[in-house]
Amino acid sequence: MTGDLPFAHVAIIGLGLLGGSVGLGVSAHLPGVRLTGYDADPATRARAAERGLVDEVFPSAAEAVAEADLVILCVPVGAMASAAGEIAAALKPGALVSDVGSSKQSVAKALATALPDQAVIPAHPVAGTERSGPDAGFATLFQHRWCIITPPEGADPELIARLTAFWEALGARVEIMDAAHHDLVLAITSHLPHLIAYTIVGTASDLETVTRGEVIKYSAGGFRDFTRIAASDPVMWRDVFLSNKDAVLDMLQRFSEDLSALQRAIRWGDGDALFDLFTRTRAVRRSIIEEGQDDARPDFGRSDHEAAG
Numbered sequence: 031m032t033g034d035l036p037f038a039h040v041a042i043i044g045l046g047l048l049g050g051s052v053g054l055g056v057s058a059h060l061p062g063v064r065l066t067g068y069d070a071d072p073a074t075r076a077r078a079a080e081r082g083l084v085d086e087v088f089p090s091a092a093e094a095v096a097e098a099d100l101v102i103l104c105v106p107v108g109a110m111a112s113a114a115g116e117i118a119a120a121l122k123p124g125a126l127v128s129d130v131g132s133s134k135q136s137v138a139k140a141l142a143t144a145l146p147d148q149a150v151i152p153a154h155p156v157a158g159t160e161r162s163g164p165d166a167g168f169a170t171l172f173q174h175r176w177c178i179i180t181p182p183e184g185a186d187p188e189l190i191a192r193l194t195a196f197w198e199a200l201g202a203r204v205e206i207m208d209a210a211h212h213d214l215v216l217a218i219t220s221h222l223p224h225l226i227a228y229t230i231v232g233t234a235s236d237l238e239t240v241t242r243g244e245v246i247k248y249s250a251g252g253f254r255d256f257t258r259i260a261a262s263d264p265v266m267w268r269d270v271f272l273s274n275k276d277a278v279l280d281m282l283q284r285f286s287e288d289l290s291a292l293q294r295a296i297r298w299g300d301g302d303a304l305f306d307l308f309t310r311t312r313a314v315r316r317s318i319i320e321e322g323q324d325d326a327r328p329d330f331g332r333s334d335h336e337a338a339g
């Protein structure tokens with residue numbers, strides 16, 4: 031620790047929704063930390079500087095990380111390897127490299143390969159929205175949300191503790207997990223729901239018998255919720271599905287079997303089967319609310335900025 035700060039200088043690579051939220055969260059909760067940043071997109075760099083997402087935006091990743099104690103890669107999962115490659119030669123010897131990627135095994139492998147001599151501890155704040163880019167971030171994104179840290183075997187406990195303190199300072203609750211288990215859990219709780227949302231919105235927009243105007247006009251709550259999720263960033267989600275392929279295909283297989291069972295229940299008029307499932311799923315929703323993880327609460331993890339947009 032440096033004084034009571036877990037890290038004195040934090041560099042953020044990728045200044046979109048996650049990178050911007052980390053920057054704003056650090057400014058709000060860890061004043062005194064020096065914040066530098068870089069994004070591959072010049073327009074994003076300019077906007078990040080205007081919004082003050084970090085103290086200083088640099089024209090190269092190497093310059094942004096040169097003096098950092100903690101570097102957080104906030105780029106799409108498929109860009110982690112090249113982002114790590116760009117900083118490898120510029121890092122301070124004792125610097126910790128982490129990330130926020132939505133899948134963990136492939137990122138861990140990419141970072142370990144690109145940064146063989148560096149301390150690397152991957153992480154995933156399970157918090158986000160369907161928005162992306164330098165205008166999407168907000169300081170409260172991580173409040174009361176889980177951040178899953180997936181330390182590789184042999185990781186320094188002191189660095190794990192400092193990374194934990196960092197995320198807790200931003201308002202998150204931290205859980206330590208094995209990367210393979212993370213990928214399995216997130217496949218069912220996050221990745222498959224996004225795949226289903228992309229599918230249902232795609233199916234609705236391809237119908238010949240129902241016009242797109244009707245879909246928009248009569249979209250009741252359920253469909254509207256799916257359209258929010260299906261508006262999520264295409265690059266980010268392409269990379270998530272390609273990087274967590276095995277776990278997603280596994281969960282998709284289970285889901286398809288369960289969907290077939292429901293199809294059969296509807297065909298044969300098996301109301302008991304439908305009623306039993308819907309009763310069980312209602313209980314899951316109630317448990318989530320009791321856990322305090324209900325997004326519907328107006329003050330929950332959302333800024334005015336986001337609620338308005």
Ligand SMILES: NC(=O)C1=CN([C@@H]2O[C@H](COP(=O)(O)OP(=O)(O)OC[C@H]3O[C@@H](n4cnc5c(N)ncnc54)[C@H](O)[C@@H]3O)[C@@H](O)[C@H]2O)C=CC1
Pocket residue numbers: 043044045046047048049068069070071074091104105106107109112113130131132133154155156157158159160161162163164166263266270
């Ligand atoms: N969107 C969400 O709700 C969540 C996303 N994540 C993860 O966070 C990461 C970032 O996602 P978002 O912030 O949502 O995306 P975003 O699209 O808002 O921001 C990503 C930024 O990375 C930049 N970038 C791409 N390649 C780069 C490179 N090689 N070097 C430097 N900058 C580069 C892009 O220009 C873009 O500004 C992804 O790995 C994603 O899986 C994690 C939790 C939630």
Ligand SMILES: O=C(O)C(=O)Cc1ccc(O)cc1
Pocket residue numbers: 131132155156157158159160220259
């Ligand atoms: O907007 C939503 O509903 C999300 O599910 C946000 C989200 C997206 C990706 C993650 O890895 C974590 C959270």
